[in-house]
Amino acid sequence: MNYKDLILDIGLERYKHSLRVMDTALELGKIYKTNLENIKIASIYHDCGKIGSTEEVLKITDRRNIKLSKEDLKSPEVVHTILGRYLAEHKYNIKDEDILNAIEFHTTGRPKMSLLEKIIYIADYTEPNRDFSGVEKVREASKKDIDNSMILALKNTIDYLKSKDIHIHKNTLDAYNYFIEIKGVII
Ligand SMILES: [Fe+2]
Numbered sequence: 001m002n003y004k005d006l007i008l009d010i011g012l013e014r015y016k017h018s019l020r021v022m023d024t025a026l027e028l029g030k031i032y033k034t035n036l037e038n039i040k041i042a043s044i045y046h047d048c049g050k051i052g053s054t055e056e057v058l059k060i061t062d063r064r065n066i067k068l069s070k071e072d073l074k075s076p077e078v079v080h081t082i083l084g085r086y087l088a089e090h091k092y093n094i095k096d097e098d099i100l101n102a103i104e105f106h107t108t109g110r111p112k113m114s115l116l117e118k119i120i121y122i123a124d125y126t127e128p129n130r131d132f133s134g135v136e137k138v139r140e141a142s143k144k145d146i147d148n149s150m151i152l153a154l155k156n157t158i159d160y161l162k163s164k165d166i167h168i169h170k171n172t173l174d175a176y177n178y179f180i181e182i183k184g185v186i187i
């Protein structure tokens with residue numbers, strides 16, 4: 001596979017991040033016994049829409065007439081995932097719906113995520129270069145119970161966004177509510 005176009009788009013550093021996401025995701029894929037080929041593709045391309053700054057991403061999305069919801073526009077840093085899904089399909093010719101969803105929801109999460117979606121979300125959150133507070137707990141939980149690690153990661157994300165007074169995408173809140181419901185967490 002030739003990743004020249006991808007590296008030209010996202011830069012070498014982000015490509016290296018994608019390789020670290022792949023290693024982390026493959027480790028999880030082996031634990032949860034899922035399709036490793038799909039994990040490889042989803043990991044490598046998960047940030048294929050992260051072309052330059054958020055402003056540039058918004059410009060490209062506009063130029064290509066990609067529809068964004070009001071909710072997406074309130075969380076512009078999420079838009080690279082929507083552009084990513086589009087480019088994965090139309091530029092890199094990925095047709096597998098599960099892989100496309102894993103790319104689209106790798107930042108916000110969503111209710112009823114597939115195993116692949118959860119693995120890519122968590123691998124992006126916990127790849128070895130991530131060292132923010134709480135990441136180690138998510139890393140450890142992900143190897144034992146992926147849904148528990150989703151709760152921890154979503155909670156951290158929500159707490160962080162709240163602390164900065166940043167809009168929380170509806171998919172993130174819905175995902176959090178979904179996972180605490182299926183895990184029967186009583187507060
Ligand atoms: Fe991303």
Ligand SMILES: [Fe+2]
Nearest residue numbers: 017046047124
């Ligand atoms: Fe990423």
